[in-house]
Amino acid sequence: MNKTKPKILLSGGGTGGHIFPAVAIADALKHKYPDAEILFVGAKGRMEMERVPQAGYNIKGLWISGFQRKLDKRNLAFPFKLISSLLGARKIIKCFKPEVAIGTGGYASGPTLYMASRKGVPTLILEQNSYPGITNRLLSKTVDTVCVAYPGMEKYFDKNKLVVTGSPIRVQISRSNITKKEARDFFHLDHKKPTMLVIGGSQGALGINRAVSAIIKQLCELGLQILWQTGIDSFGESEKLVNDNKLSDCVFVHKFIMRMEMAYAAGDFVVSRAGAIALAEIVQLEKPAIFIPLPTAAEDHQTKNAMSLVDGGAALILNEKEAPNKLLPLVNHFMLDEDKKSELIRNIRDFKTPDATKAIVDQVVKLLKR
Structure with missing residues (x-):
């Protein structure tokens, strides 16, 4: 050599x-x-x-x-x-x-x-x-x-x-020192609103997109803003939903987010699939998360991935079929409650490697x- x-x-x-x-x-x-x-x-x-x-x-x-x-x-x-x-x-x-x-x-x-x-x-x-x-x-x-x-x-x-x-994660994420202010400026987000980051993996996730679409108005009524990576297939429909309901000051839709270190820094909590990379990045950055595992994953491995965190009180999990009805209450009762959200952050630190x-x-x- x-x-x-x-x-x-x-x-x-x-x-x-x-x-x-x-x-x-x-x-x-x-x-x-x-x-x-x-x-x-x-x-x-x-x-x-x-x-x-x-x-x-x-x-x-x-x-x-x-x-x-x-x-x-x-x-x-x-x-x-x-x-x-x-x-x-x-x-x-x-x-x-x-x-x-x-x-x-x-x-x-x-x-x-x-x-x-x-x-x-x-x-x-x-x-x-x-x-x-x-x-x-x-x-x-x-x-x-x-x-x-x-x-x-x-x-x-x-x-x-x-x-x-x-699981290795991108150096831009693992070594990021981007501030929340810088990240929100990058995405043109409000500095004061609680921010929900929605990511379904690099290709988006139809089940997550449907769940978010079903409650998009209620999420905005809670005072949230949503940074939403839809993937290519759902982008047009999601963008139309936002525009038709005049929610463009609350919901920010992207096909694909290249600067994920910016997205994580901007978000107060994450709604995500439970693939290995998503878990590794969320744990590394100590982000409170609601996981909606891909139901068709081999041997339901995404659920198994997520349950290690859920059992340790470090994350929440939703079945995809239940997500349209149960996502809003979870967001309201956990992610908008500072004490409960802080507990998730404390517990997730135990899983950092x-x-x-x-x-x-x-x-x-x-x-x-x-």
């Missing part, structure tokens, strides 16, 4: 939950090795092909998509895409000659990490959820190191490969030294 210029391959995409950890790891490795060559591999047509270059890194795309678990004609193309992606990954690895390969999940990470391990490249995967996806379960049999966010993952992975690191990104980078360094 060139000690100052290691060649590092990263693959993670499909959603922000896979992309942002990969970028956080890349940023930390670039800080440690300023002259490192870093290349990402993603899936053509997916959001990583846009987000990774925005973060300052090169990316190559593979023709790959997920396998639909229900009967679906899209599955007819899956075998051809899989073969194409394996050949594409092999070509990238042959040309780039990485000294380590890192996978954070997503369609492209499967063929990329599989081919890297087949070619003898030291490999590491990150599993951030309490229940691993099938790709990581398969990859874990061939990779060298498996980093996980939660203890007790020995039931899914070889304990000799397992390292509990926590050491720097997960550094812990993962330490494992990468070990692989580079092999």
Whole structure:
């Protein structure tokens, strides 16, 4: 290995939950090795092909998509895409000659990490959820190191490969010193109103958007202002709802918020899905939160993710079906009650972990030294 210029391959995409950890790891490795060559591999047509270059890194795309678990004609193309992606990954690895390969999940990470391990490249995967996806379960049999966010993952992975690191979060968030005033100026928010931040993940969340839409007038009547990331699919409908009801001075709708460190600083509390990255960021920033887990997540892992906080009195949880009726009372009775909100903040501090990104980078360094 060139000690100052290691060649590092990263693959993670499909959603922000896979992309942002990969970028956080890349940023930390670039800080440690300023002259490192870093290349990402993603899936053509997916959001990583846009987000990774925005973060300052090169990316190559593979023709790959997920396998639909229900009967679906899209599955007819899956075998051809899989073969194409394996050949594409092999070509990238042959040309780039990485000294380590890192996978954070997503369609492209499967063929990329599989081919890297087949070619003898030291490999590491990150599993951030309490229940691993099938790709990581398969990859874990061939990779060298498996980093996980939660203890007790020995039931899914070889304990000799397992390292509990926590979930990495973006350095812009983990090291942010942005004030509430600066953040509210950035989004043109009122400095005095309690602010509810609504985030459904990088792609939005239809269930959360419906729940918020159902009570949007009542939320404004409580004196709140809402900073709302809807995702692309719900943006037009949500924006129309706000304009038709003349709520533009109370509700601020965005398709996607690039400056999440600003959004977290602006918000007094958060309504969110319970993906691993959202949890890690909310805990790190000590934000009171109401989690509405994705009901279709594999093995209901988002509920399991959130319950660790809920059981510790550090967060609240709502079933998606109940959210339209129960979200407003929770906001009113907990998030607008300073004593109850302060208790959530005190309790969430017990769940803060050491720097997960550094812990993962330490494992990468070990692989580079092999």
